């Protein structure tokens with residue numbers, strides 16, 4: 619009972635999800651589409667999707683930036699937190715993923731609130747500088763680039779915006795200094811959240827149907843405006 623076996627934490631994940639998360643057919647279909655369309659099965663867990671949704675509502679987000687669309691499962695959660703006049707800008711490097719995402723957003727009834735930008739995020743992000751600032755940024759793309767994405771999040775977010783970074787624990791490998799480029803990228807991102815005055819951050823470990831991982835949650839400080 620006291621050890622977090624996979625069977626136990628999956629039971630808990632199922633219990634919490636059934637208790638607190640209402641997934642409709644469109645969200646379920648978005649998850650199912652990953653397997654049928656050949657995308658990796660790395661969408662956020664339902665509890666995390668709802669967390670993103672609630673954070674967006676808590677900051678009364680009107681504009682959300684997502685880096686890494688995949689099949690738009692998290693995008694649907696975020697888009698449903700916005701008023702009809704709100705906007706999610708989501709960036710996806712793989713055109714096939716973007717097509718799957720578009721279909722899933724249409725089925726969920728939120729396609730009119732979402733702009734899918736197809737391209738490498740490092741190329742797309744500089745094109746967003748003249749748009750209104752974002753209220754929430756979700757970073758969930760190639761982990762090697764987390765510091766680049768955090769820098770853009772600070773530039774494109776308003777002071778007081780929330781920044782969420784997915785996958786900051788990686789089955790515990792985050793504590794290793796020689797675990798490869800992805801873990802190095804995660805660690806560099808966490809160090810930036812510590813050292814860069816534009817952020818104030820914490821992180822939570824998660825044990826759910828996606829295994830052992832975690833998210834960092836940061837607030838953009840008032841330093842953002844002058845940075």
Ligand code: DHB
Pocket residue numbers: 660661662758759784785
């Ligand atoms: C991977 C990426 C993710 O964003 C995730 O949530 C899980 C795994 C990966 O690249 O392995």
Ligand code: MG
Pocket residue numbers: 660661662758759784785
């Ligand atoms: Mg992820």
